[in-house]
Amino acid sequence: MVKWRGLAYNEATWEREQDLKSGEEITKYHRREAFPSGEYLEAKEKPLVSLFRPCMNYTSSTGRTVQSTGGVEDLNWLIESWYHSRNVVLVDEDVRGKKEGEGSSVCSVLVLDYLKNVQKVRGPFMVVVALGALKQWESEIELWTDMNVVVYHGNKESRKVIQEYEFWYNGEGKEQGPLKFNVLLTTFELFLADKNVVQQIKWEYLVIDDAQRLKGSSKFFQEVSGGVSQGVYKQMILLYNAPFDDSTQIGLLLNLLAPTHFGSSANIDPSQEDISKPYIRYKNKKVNEEEIKREEIKVEVEITQMQKKYYKDELTKYPPPKNLELQLVKCSNHPFLLLGVEERETSGGNNNEILIQASGKLVFLEKFLPKLMEEQQKIAIMSHMETMLDILEDYLTFKGLPYERIHKGLSSLDKMKVMEKFNTQK
Template sequence: PFLIVAPLITVPHWQREFEGWTDMNAIVYHGTAAAREMIRKYEWSYDSLKGSPPPYKFNVLITTYEMVLTDMSILSKIHWKYLAVDEAHRLKNTKCKLINALRVFHFDHLLLLTGTPLQNNTEELWTLLNFMDPDKFESVEEFSKRFGDLKETKQVEELHEVLRPYLLRRMKEDVEKTIAPKEETIVEVELTTIQKSYYRAIFERNFASLNMGAKASNVPSLLNIMMQLRKCCNHPYLLRGVEENIVKQQETQDENELMINSCGKLVLVDKLLAKLKEGGHKVLIFSQMIRMLDILEDYLIHKLYPYERIDGNKRGNERQEAIDRFSAPDSDRFVFLLCTRAGGLGINLTAADTCIIYDS
């Protein structure tokens, strides 16, 4: 049989693709201990037939990283024809528990799927190559010495030659010719008067810490100050007690309009979305801050814009349902709010044509 190891959020997508394109019996191995025991009891193998081990009922087993670690003793006993790991950059750390667990598995063929095999340094790439071919890529020290930080053109060209037998790369433009080239626009936004006053107050309140500089004992304080400033730039309501103070001071203004006008970024988003809606576009908005997504959600409700949302609180099946509602051909959903951490992994949202990175 074949084993697919993927993030929980992409498991339903894998199952759907197998059902849509093949006649293979693909089962999802996930859930509580009792649920997994039921799968092993009724969907695992034909125990009545002869053979050691008995023939398996499934052709494909789709499971998550966590299940591999939890049920390693069970899954590693099977001799897999093919092992495929989705979002395989998760394996880039040599201390990663998942890659050490998968090294115990028996498989004839290995497929690692990732859009970012190299993110920070060549050691991460070595980890993946060592997993694929441990005999050839035995020493990380030798690999790092040979390719270093890839500053020289010769090193890059040599690495391309080394990767050629192992790497199959497909760009979007290679697969789908009708996709327009990506256009990136950086929009500089001025802080509102309210934001400026709180930004200044954060500096004044923390003058002593800032004056100390980046001493080891002072680093936590500096990081906290930086986070407060980031919150202020994203929306002053992210700062504790600010929303109540602003609403109290501006009692005559509508609370929703006050929420928009208090933040330069939200003023811009308000203008952008009006034009994008008029043009028939569909929009993704990313933020690292859950509370910022709450504010954006309040804004979308106020503007009566149909939307979906994914953050760390949504389960795998709920996430897929939200994606399906947004992506349906007759969908009225205009905006999709996504937490960068939860929404940046293995999600297929090709129905949207515009992406706003709110925190930039």
């Protein structure tokens, strides 16, 4: 069975090996299909904590070496936590300017690589991330490890195909023997949608990215908490990619990580409570002053004469429209969003220039975009109105600027493709 790059699993086809030209991919396929050797199947007891020795450096199974001291220290902390059977949270308050192997996602991937290739624990491991991070995580796992990673994503039919052909070695969806994959990579939404599937498996490790999304009232938190109490996950790593200073949130996560130790404790301050230190590690607590600082700059843009005219028309209509507030918002964005205005204003030709000069926001964009383009910046423009995205698309087409567009009607797979293209194209 061939799963084609860029297509979902439900579009996979059966092909004859001699008809396929990619010898490298065929070799990878046979390696994935090969039943694991005995050393990976033997029941193992975890080594004594006294046997833990920190790595002076670490080279992954694909030959890549961690380049930074901080990355090695973080990896050693995660490995030592595994020896102690301790669930932990790795806090990264500043994700910029990382060297190879220093980011929290790569650190968690490397500890899984260490378990498979040093401790001969082949998994299964589950990694749960936001939809927009799926491709990044898949790439990092493939870059740093030799593990078989299955991206559990797509519609119900696609996920059925994954369960049938990518889970078990017998290829018939029967839960017998070891799992075929080492890492199952999925999203928060599909974790919940297929909880009856994923929670039937006993996981060696659960890694949760963007753990700041975990709230006590959320279904995801409740399902993970239930899995912890039922022993579904042997160990867990939470990656917290935001300031970690809310004492209630800290208490909530510590209760999730070690419920028997912390009970229902809340409002725990890790800077004051020694009891929490083994469970929390901070990366990049001090921001390098040489790094470029992020700034939020709000620019007030004056509306054009055309906008003032139609804004006044909407305000003075009698009787006033029921959706007056919405009409005024449309006019503030671009008067062409109002019914009939575009046809009326562009009847004389020169439509593209009129499109720009009609809106203060487009006038500003016309002045500001060239500067950003000179600096080779990636630019994201957002709007709550899909019709405004249509106008922006017309503008970018007129200027000959390459763009990608995400809107409500796109499937999750198409959104992922668009984000990947935006992140990789120059």
